[in-house]
Amino acid sequence: MLGTVAGGGIGAVDVGSDGATGEPVELTLDALPDYVRAQEASHAPRWVWSDSAHWLPGLLTSGVTVARCHDLRLCHGILARSAYTGDRAPLVTAEEWRRAVEEPVVASPTATLFDLEIEHADRATVPADLPAALAEFARQRAALDSSGADGRRLRILLAAESAGALIAAEMRSAGLPWSAEEHDRLLSEALGPRPASGMKPAGMVALAERIEGALGVRGLSIDSAPKLLQALRGAGIDVQSTSQWELIEHEHPAIAPLLQYKKLARLLAANGWSWIDEWVRNDRYRPVYVPGGVVTGRWASSGGGALQIPRRLRPAIRADAGWTFVSADVAQLEPRVLAAMSGDRAMAIAGQGKDLYAGIVESGAVPSRQDAKIAVLGAMYGSTSGDAGRLVPRLRRIYPHAMRLVDDAAATGERGGIVSTWLGRSSPAPDPEWFDLQARAQANAATAADESRARRASRDHGRFTRNFIVQGTAAEWALAWMADLRLRLARFPETSGDRAPASGSAFERRAHLAFFLHDEVIIHAPLDQAEAAATAIRDATAAAGRLLFGDAPVEFALDVVIGRTATKE
DNA sequence: CCGCCCGGCGCG
DNA sequence: AAAGCGCGCCGGGCGG
Numbered sequence: 001m002l003g004t005v006a007g008g009g010i011g012a013v014d015v016g017s018d019g020a021t022g023e024p025v026e027l028t029l030d031a032l033p034d035y036v037r038a039q040e041a042s043h044a045p046r047w048v049w050s051d052s053a054h055w056l057p058g059l060l061t062s063g064v065t066v067a068r069c070h071d072l073r074l075c076h077g078i079l080a081r082s083a084y085t086g087d088r089a090p091l092v093t094a095e096e097w098r099r100a101v102e103e104p105v106v107a108s109p110t111a112t113l114f115d116l117e118i119e120h121a122d123r124a125t126v127p128a129d130l131p132a133a134l135a136e137f138a139r140q141r142a143a144l145d146s147s148g149a150d151g152r153r154l155r156i157l158l159a160a161e162s163a164g165a166l167i168a169a170e171m172r173s174a175g176l177p178w179s180a181e182e183h184d185r186l187l188s189e190a191l192g193p194r195p196a197s198g199m200k201p202a203g204m205v206a207l208a209e210r211i212e213g214a215l216g217v218r219g220l221s222i223d224s225a226p227k228l229l230q231a232l233r234g235a236g237i238d239v240q241s242t243s244q245w246e247l248i249e250h251e252h253p254a255i256a257p258l259l260q261y262k263k264l265a266r267l268l269a270a271n272g273w274s275w276i277d278e279w280v281r282n283d284r285y286r287p288v289y290v291p292g293g294v295v296t297g298r299w300a301s302s303g304g305g306a307l308q309i310p311r312r313l314r315p316a317i318r319a320d321a322g323w324t325f326v327s328a329d330v331a332q333l334e335p336r337v338l339a340a341m342s343g344d345r346a347m348a349i350a351g352q353g354k355d356l357y358a359g360i361v362e363s364g365a366v367p368s369r370q371d372a373k374i375a376v377l378g379a380m381y382g383s384t385s386g387d388a389g390r391l392v393p394r395l396r397r398i399y400p401h402a403m404r405l406v407d408d409a410a411a412t413g414e415r416g417g418i419v420s421t422w423l424g425r426s427s428p429a430p431d432p433e434w435f436d437l438q439a440r441a442q443a444n445a446a447t448a449a450d451e452s453r454a455r456r457a458s459r460d461h462g463r464f465t466r467n468f469i470v471q472g473t474a475a476e477w478a479l480a481w482m483a484d485l486r487l488r489l490a491r492f493p494e495t496s497g498d499r500a501p502a503s504g505s506a507f508e509r510r511a512h513l514a515f516f517l518h519d520e521v522i523i524h525a526p527l528d529q530a531e532a533a534a535t536a537i538r539d540a541t542a543a544a545g546r547l548l549f550g551d552a553p554v555e556f557a558l559d560v561v562i563g564r565t566a567t568k569e
Numbered sequence: 570c571c572g573c574c575c576g577g578c579g580c581g
Numbered sequence: 582a583a584a585g586c587g588c589g590c591c592g593g594g595c596g597g
Contacts, residue, residue: 225576226592239582243577246582266578271592294587298581305589308580334581381585388584465587471581516581518587 001137002049004131011130012039015048019141033062046070048137050128052165060173063509067490071162072136073126076100078161084154084424088145090139096127097136150424155422156547160476161292163208163483168299169291170486175284176306176509176515177524180260180276180320186313187272191264194273201268207261207531214254216293222261223528270305271313279304289516296340297425297479298518307517316567317515320526321525322334325566326511326533329520330478330487330541331557335376335402335475339423340545340554344401348554353558366391379403380470382463406466407425411464414458421472422548430461473548477556478519480547485521485540486513489533495526511536514568522566 001019005011008031016023027035036059039045046068049055059066077100080091091097118219140158144151166430188194192202200208221227225242232239233256239246244262247255266331279285285304293300301307319325330336335356339347350359357372366372371387375395378388379402396403409419412503413427416435420426434457440446440455493511510531511525525533 002572179593221593226594241576241582243582249582260578262578262591266591270579296587298587300588302589305579305591308578308589315573378585381584386584463586554592 001129001133002055003133004128005130013130013134014045014135018562021134022266031442033059033064037064040064040066041355041498044068050133050136052127052169054125054128056166056169057173060169065170065490066166067487068159069162069166070137070158071165072133072140073097073100074165075140075158075160076126076136077080077292078157078425079140080153081426081428082154083149083420083426084146084150085143085419086150087143094136094139096132100126104207115182142189143499149256153423155358155469155492157421157425157476158362160423160483161297161488164291164299167482167486167516170507171284171289171513171516174512174514174524175286175543176317176522177283177319177323178280178285179283179316180280182318183271183276183280183313183316184273186316187267187520189213189247189415189478191268193270201264204261204264204268207257207264211254213260214252214257222258223265223270250347252260256508268425270308271310275304276443294475295428296468297421297553299474299475299516300472315565316325317522319564322527324525324527324562324564325514325529326525326530326537326562327542328523328524328534328537328558328560329521330481331449331559332376333477333556334380334470334474334517336554336556337477338380340549340552341469341473344399344404344405345553347399347402348552349400350554351557352553353557360395360398363398365394370547379406380467382406382459382466406470410462410466412462413468414462416458416461419465419469421469421476422527423473423476425472425476427468427472430457432459474519477544477548481544482513482521483541484543484547485523485536488536488540489513489523492529492532493528536559 001015002014003011004025008029011024012027012035014023016022025035025133037046044067047055047270048070049072052069052071053074056066075412076091076094076097079085080088080101082088085091090414107111124475127136144154147154184194191205196200207221208220211222213220215231217231217234219377220231227240228242232242232254235251235252237250237254240248247259279287285306287304289306290302291301291456299307307513314468317325332351335347336351338344339351346363349446350356351362353359354509355369357369357376360366360372361369366375371391374387375391378392378393379385383389385393392403396407412419415429416438418426437450437457440449443450489511493510511529513521514524515522521537523533523537526543537560538558541558545552545554545556
């Protein structure tokens, strides 16, 4: 247990596995890293602290890593909302911890970008002092004890969520190896050489001229959607918006250069040269990962768009000399998770082997792989029209258990109810306006418009809860996967080879996690540890499946690639 | 001038 | 004009 004490020092208390607390120790901030290092060496406790994002960056900067923690902020967020929690009342009424449920922490990227001092991570989030931490930990233990058999799943979820907080901080500390040179080369190839600041790259200027010529307009502001729309319509192109999926339907000489222009404009704005200047230092990109930042339990990110790096820039992810990447992604994670949680044997069998969609085609449900994909995504997202609307009912016949689970989740959501993931992360209730809308539609004075608005809101929320249980369970599977993998990698020997100067912590001197994207990890590994890291990923995949779903016959198929650039496919 | 919303598009 | 979930970020445009 770690917390601040009056006067600005640090207080620490040993917490036994039975929850018994020992004598408090008082430390100065400077003495903290050595204290934590010593505790790790002697008995590797599970550190209980207010907020990993508060405590860990400074420790990592000092070269200290911790094996396990219990993150009170993240765990409060789960327990205070979970339908699995027996008695939530004491947590819900703990006012000072409410932010943990209401708003995920988004660190200020500018404040913490290259300076991982503890002071900078000290944002107003949840209480960081020792008495508050002790009180909250006691509430959380009591909440778990009141949860009966569901407590087992919640405990797994809390451990996985807390491990995710460690991984997020460690990955930020390590950074993603990134070649600014390769990035610049890719940009120049697409856009032309870097222009003076404020100027458009030559590639975009040339396309703009072609677009103006084709539309018969001079001085068009292509970047202004209203002006562009007006110009398109003026040229006889009957569109309602300027989005690419609508433009692509029309035949006109302006369309091709316009679509190309939009691609380049996006690349320049989101990941152009100023992105490199802002986010890449010493061959490292250091995004802020936000564990639990999405209601479903997925991570969010803040700063540089870490979870939206375009595929075409993947070649800029470049391992250090003497190192390589081991990249792995899970094929069709979400449908596999759905098969497991619903106990749908037929769907599980379709997923035996690499490609679940091919298995669905073999089952005879649909004629082609593309149809299988549309049908499965449609089932999980709640599509009712188009190809998906036609294909989903076939799935309902062949995989009744899987479909029943998501259909029930949707029905619950349409009524304003709450659904939960496999391990017990629960969906937020609709806001009061939603219930107002439903009540108004039920009233005697309700108009047809009231009823249709209410029905639409109801369906919208049903699609949200339908997807919530699958996306959320996939997210906790991924957390369990990474948590297991992280501890396997931590047992690798430290490499004796040369290392880039950016390295600070011990975990960076062996194979370590460098990137995570929902169903995909990238490990940065010394060349001689790459094969072992690949094995660790495969072992972690099996372990995560067992931890969540026991002996259910579901396979989680992996694509593993070893190489110095982290390209996919 | 600032904050906010929104269209649009990148990722899963 | 998206059908069909979850995000973050950008620039334009608007209201204050």
